[in-house]
Amino acid sequence: MLTKKEIKELNIFACEIRKATFSAIHGAGRGHIGGAMSMVEALAVLYGKEMKIDPKEPRMPERDRFVLSKGHCGPSLYATLAVKGFFPREALPTMNHGGTILPSHVDRLKTPGIDFSAGSLGTGISVAVGSALGAKVKGLDYRTYCIVGDGECDEGQVWEAAMFAASKKLDNLVVLVDYNKQQLDGWTKDVCDLGDIGAKFSQFGWNTVEVDGHNVSAIYDALEAARACKGQPTAIILDTVKGKGCSYAEKAGLCHHLDMTDEQFAQETALQDARIDALRKEED
Amino acid sequence: MRQFEREKKSTRDAYGNAVHELAKQDPTVIGIGADTTNNIGLKGMAKEFPDRVINVGIAEQNMMGTAAGLAATGFKVFGGSFGPFVAMRSLEQFRTFIAYPHLNVKMAGGMGGLSAANEGVTHQCPEDMAIMRTIPGNIVVYPADMASCDVIVKKLSTIPGPAYIRLGKFPFLKVFDENYTFEPGKANLLEDGTDLTLIACGTTITRCLQAKDVLAEEGISARVLDMSCIKPLDENAVLAAAKETGAIVTVEEGTILGGLGSAVAEVLVEQALVPMQRVGVRDVFTESGDHDPLMDKYGLSVADIVSAAKAVLARK
Numbered sequence: 001m002l003t004k005k006e007i008k009e010l011n012i013f014a015c016e017i018r019k020a021t022f023s024a025i026h027g028a029g030r031g032h033i034g035g036a037m038s039m040v041e042a043l044a045v046l047y048g049k050e051m052k053i054d055p056k057e058p059r060m061p062e063r064d065r066f067v068l069s070k071g072h073c074g075p076s077l078y079a080t081l082a083v084k085g086f087f088p089r090e091a092l093p094t095m096n097h098g099g100t101i102l103p104s105h106v107d108r109l110k111t112p113g114i115d116f117s118a119g120s121l122g123t124g125i126s127v128a129v130g131s132a133l134g135a136k137v138k139g140l141d142y143r144t145y146c147i148v149g150d151g152e153c154d155e156g157q158v159w160e161a162a163m164f165a166a167s168k169k170l171d172n173l174v175v176l177v178d179y180n181k182q183q184l185d186g187w188t189k190d191v192c193d194l195g196d197i198g199a200k201f202s203q204f205g206w207n208t209v210e211v212d213g214h215n216v217s218a219i220y221d222a223l224e225a226a227r228a229c230k231g232q233p234t235a236i237i238l239d240t241v242k243g244k245g246c247s248y249a250e251k252a253g254l255c256h257h258l259d260m261t262d263e264q265f266a267q268e269t270a271l272q273d274a275r276i277d278a279l280r281k282e283e284d
Numbered sequence: 285m286r287q288f289e290r291e292k293k294s295t296r297d298a299y300g301n302a303v304h305e306l307a308k309q310d311p312t313v314i315g316i317g318a319d320t321t322n323n324i325g326l327k328g329m330a331k332e333f334p335d336r337v338i339n340v341g342i343a344e345q346n347m348m349g350t351a352a353g354l355a356a357t358g359f360k361v362f363g364g365s366f367g368p369f370v371a372m373r374s375l376e377q378f379r380t381f382i383a384y385p386h387l388n389v390k391m392a393g394g395m396g397g398l399s400a401a402n403e404g405v406t407h408q409c410p411e412d413m414a415i416m417r418t419i420p421g422n423i424v425v426y427p428a429d430m431a432s433c434d435v436i437v438k439k440l441s442t443i444p445g446p447a448y449i450r451l452g453k454f455p456f457l458k459v460f461d462e463n464y465t466f467e468p469g470k471a472n473l474l475e476d477g478t479d480l481t482l483i484a485c486g487t488t489i490t491r492c493l494q495a496k497d498v499l500a501e502e503g504i505s506a507r508v509l510d511m512s513c514i515k516p517l518d519e520n521a522v523l524a525a526a527k528e529t530g531a532i533v534t535v536e537e538g539t540i541l542g543g544l545g546s547a548v549a550e551v552l553v554e555q556a557l558v559p560m561q562r563v564g565v566r567d568v569f570t571e572s573g574d575h576d577p578l579m580d581k582y583g584l585s586v587a588d589i590v591s592a593a594k595a596v597l598a599r600k
Contacts, residue, residue: 065357067353107384107385108356108385109385109386115356116352116353116356116385117380117381117384117385118381120376120377120380120381123345123348123349123377123380123381124349125349126345126346126348126349126350126352126353126377126381127349127350127352127353127356127381128353129346129349129350129353130349130350130351130352130353130354130355130356130357131353131354131356131357132353133338133350133353133354134353134354134357134358134359135357136335137314137335137336137354137359138357138358144353156345157343157345157346157349157377160340160341160343160345160346161343161346161349161350163341163343164340164341164343164346164350167341
């Protein structure tokens with residue numbers, strides 16, 4: 001369980017990630033704001049507390065691995081890595097521009113801290129399975145984490161990987177499903193209804209936990225439960241709001257991909273600064 | 285016309301045995317299949333190293349992703365399924381998750397070309413070499429027999445990055461021995477000649493050597509090149525053949541759209557225009573049948589090669 005101080009620090013880290021994400025998306029002029037925002041608390045807990053990583057040694061052999069299956073949401077992962085110091089924050093506004101180290105979809109050969117290229121939806125989970133399986137074969141104790149979008153669970157390959165991971169008892173694998181209920185064409189329930197996504201993973205043999213995806217304490221507890229679970233991979237269903245923490249995206253409702261003007265950038269950054277100030281004033 | 289002996293086993297067995305031998309020396313060698321580990325010859329390796337032969341079930345797309353994950357964490361991955369399921373069903377996963385990040389994964393397409401034979405169009409894959417050639421950095425090779433397959437697989441294990449190896453189903457004709465040499469992007473000059481060059485790949489090597497014998501009886505001298513590696517292509521060997529023999533016939537067990545013949549034509553048209561003809565499967569779906577008769581039926585008989593050779597000579 002996290003202490004009150006740790007919760008506060010992780011919430012501040014989440015604000016820093018959002019601010020840095022705005023800097024990247026503003027630099028590009030537009031981007032996948034909705035999905036980048038909805039997974040920020042998960043990134044904050046993974047990179048702020050859960051994962052064994054070293055920004056000075058991105059390819060440290062014993063590091064935990066992370067696969068961003070919903071690779072189009074690279075902006076908030078890049079923001080997280082920049083805030084942690086994997087590369088200079090000045091790189092963020094170059095995102096998506098020619099010659100950048102931060103391409104639209106994550107690329108292991110271009111960006112320090114990115115372990116796996118991804119972004120073609122429905123496939124990252126298989127790569128995570130391979131990473132977790134590799135640890136088992138080699139007898140290593142690193143863990144593998146993978147954030148999967150809810151929309152990409154339309155892809156059959158997600159379920160190929162889910163069945164296989166359970167069959168191999170990959171208890172060193174945690175898949176976090178960003179259940180923000182939207183995809184490119186609209187609401188997931190209208191496009192291809194996912195039904196009970198947690199029950200589906202359970203049926204496939206996974207330990208399944210459903211949490212408020214914007215509550216860092218709940219996310220951390222779920223990751224602890226995953227660590228304690230032996231013989232099964234864990235799926236954490238993150239109940240999230242697409243666009244969370246970007247006021248105009250939240251107001252827009254459907255917010256998969258939006259522009260970010262200079263004014264919007266200034267306004268959203270100021271809102272995060274105000275939230276950081278408020279958090280700092282809270283007692284530890 | 286010379287004859288060749290039928291081998292006892294197939295290149296699938298040679299592939300699996302080579303990977304097994306590599307695995308004995310190197311703990312990072314791992315095999316993977318999609319309910320196809322036995323089929324691509326990994327049974328022996330699975331017996332000795334059960335943890336290092338992974339079977340994902342009938343799920344080729346997941347196989348590619350899992351292979352990528354294994355390679356990204358330090359394994360040399362040797363996998364495979366049937367040609368169409370590697371080169372088609374899970375092509376995007378191979379391209380984007382293996383080739384694009386340049387991961388060390390060699391994928392075999394078992395029953396490639398027409399070798400799925402009686403299984404018919406669903407399992408045949410005359411398009412595999414052409415498709416796999418379009419992927420940047422991918423090595424694409426069709427071993428002619430067991431001995432060359434063994435040499436090729438062991439050589440590929442020393443080269444990081446992706447590769448596609450087309451395997452057969454039933455035993456091929458023996459043409460090489462353990463002295464076979466393989467270097468990606470390097471053709472083997474099998475027999476020299478002065479009037480034209482026959483460029484062969486995999487199973488068409490024996491047929492080209494037989495065609496050479498038939499042509500010789502008519503006083504025509506043919507060079508025969510082993511171009512079993514169609515990517516990277518040995519452009520120098522093609523250009524030398526153009527310059528020194530003045531006419532070229534490519535002979536491939538696969539569609540003439542995009543494979544060996546296309547690769548050679550691309551070099552010639554830009555650098556050394558000489559009469560050339562492609563021998564291979566025309567733009568048709570093939571049918572069920574035994575492997576060798578199918579090759580004859582779809583334009584790859586020795587007589588077809590001889591006829592193409594005479595046609596290019598007439599254009600010189």
